[in-house]
Amino acid sequence: MSLLVRRTGPLATVQDRGRAGLAHLGVPRAGPLDAPAAALANRLVGNDADAAVVEVTFGGLELRTDAGLWVAVTGAVVPVQVDRRPRGHARAAWVPAGATLRLGTPATGVRSYVAVAGGVAVAPVLGSRSTDTLAWVGPPRLEEGVVLPVGSSTGPPAPHDTPRPPRPGPLRLHPGPRADWFAPGTLAALCRAPYVVGEASDRVGMRLEGPRLERVRDGELPSEGMVLGAVQVPPSGLPVVLLADHPPTGGYPVPAVVEEDDLWRCAQLRPGDEVWFTPA
Amino acid sequence: MQLRAFGPRALLAEVADARAAVALGAWARAARLDVAEVVPAAGTVLFDGVRDAEALRVALAAWDGAAPAVQRAPVEVPVTYDGADLGFVAERWGTDVDGVVARHTATTFVSAFCGFAPGFAYLTGLDDALAVPRLDSPRARVPAGSVALAGAWCGVYPTASPGGWRILGRTSVALWDPARGEPALLAPGTPVRFVRA
Known part of the structure; x- marks a missing residue:
């Protein structure tokens, strides 16, 4: 099972929980900047917390899947479409084989997270699938035409989840x-x-x-x-x-x-x- | 040793110098303290991902200033001494190019800490009297494997990058390889000797 990257937007990277324990070798931790949003996306599609997601900066990502799978988009709210039909934010959506998931541009916020059931299964580097953009440890940033492998789904999608309480203020x-x-x-x-x-x-x-x-x-x-x-x-x-x-x-x-x-x-x-x- | 709080989940231990920092870092690793990261640097060791700061303070109070006794043979790094700054360093050291090479190859360095780039080790061992200033404006591209000095530190660039260190020569040894079990050749605490290639 795999995803074809058709568009990336300004910057899209693979992120899991990051590379802990290597700071003494000069390796940045990496991981999603909005960790709760990435964790929510994983829960919505039935992944465990270690699964890798795609961090999308200012929207614009397009992925085509070669097999039916569940996806969820969280973080910065963007219009979500599956083959041009609107789907909700922060909820599991079914993407049939051959269909294209498309993220629009966020009206507010910066980073959205796309989880797929089974997780993005690019080869880990030093125990993590995260891309670090300082030293470029880990998989390269997504490019048009790249194929991302998807892991085996481990659980059913969650019908809903507790939304993140807004924490306005300083x-x-x-x-x-x-x-x-x-x-x-x-x-x-x-x-x-x-x-x-x-x-x-x-x-x-x-x-x-x-x-x-x-x-x-x-x-x-x-x-x-x-x-x-x-x-x-x-x-x-x-x-x-x-x-x-x-x-x-x-x-x-x-x-x-x-x-x-x-x-x-x-x-x-x-x-x-x-x-x-x-x-x- | 002075301990400073670094936010709610980290402690910064200030020690005398880089050698003390690498010793404390090695001791802390061997003691398997309950922390996520042990990061030695020029005169400090950072303990990050601390769950119980009080327990860590107690554990650190047991450190007697020594590093665990692990005697390792130095890693040998073969160098072709043809760097652009050899002449400059020779002048600063009051010698000629052969004198610089002799001094550099006679020194046993120790990797004190990594920073700047993955696998870029700050090597101690040179006398402070031999410190050299960095370039006023860094070179846009220093090739991977460049062996260079800044202050009394020696370093080897693991990957090509901009850099302001004074270049003595180059090595073909891989300093950084994420596919290796030990990705950094010169992890903190590693003794290092440079030899003529």
Whole structure:
């Protein structure tokens, strides 16, 4: 059973839960930026949580299947069609053999997730099927004409699932290890005014524009390990929130860390969107 | 050792230097601490995916500063010394090209940590007095296998990439191969000797 990629949109990659335990070799963790949406897509088609899905950036994906299978599209809400007939968002849909699944463009949000029953079964690299876009460990990004193998289905599709409760409001911040590189009250300063998501944001990091954080120490921080959600502050004073493909080590001080449960929202913020922070 | 909270699920241990970091990292791996990642770096070890920070603090207090006694023969990396920056390094070191090669091949390096790219190891062993500055503007493309210096670090580029390190030569050894059981040839803690190809 396989899927033919007919269109990819701006960027489509295969993602499973990522490559844990290899940061000391310089390998980014990867994995879906909106992990709860990817997990929901898997549950809807009866997959276990380790199955690989397709992460679609700004819609535009088209897949043709050579055998009937269940699919589900979650994350950023896009028009979903099977052979030009509309299908729902965040629910299992049957795609007959030879039919084409088509994702439109999201009106809001950035990243949508396509799960297929059985999971995308490209060959794992270092124990994961995730594509890391920093060092390109893992399968290459999807290209037109590529055929993706599909695994054997393990369970029946779920008729419905608990929708994700909306969590509006600011992203919660925990203290980071290098608050002492900044003026006192830096966490409060981050929370005082909104930031705006920058154009250059990607799977490596969400770049922010807004109030510059003032350093009280000069010089370079020797490289140290980085965590998911670390708020790194380069000499410009403009923070970057590290996301799934972040380098495992970095040389910019980290005064704060975004709560992991809030990180999925970074996956769905567009350049120009406003971001507020609050102490956790 | 000072421990700093790095968000709710990670601890950063600050130690004296890169050698202490690689020792603590090796000790922590051998002790099978309950963490997802142990990431040594220039003067720190990051413990990420920590479920019980208090238990980890207690476990780390038992570290006596030593690395587990695993004596390994150094990995030998054959090098063709024809790099673009050999002359520059020779001048900085107050010697000639043969002097640079002699010094480089006489040093036993240790992989302190990996970063920058998968399998790119930061190798310690050179005297701080031999530190060399990086290029003011990085080269757009440094070929895979380039053996280079920056500060007192030595490194070998696993894949072609932009880079600002001073290039001494090149090796044909595969530094990084995801299909291997040990994908990084120079994982942290690995001793390394360079030899003339």
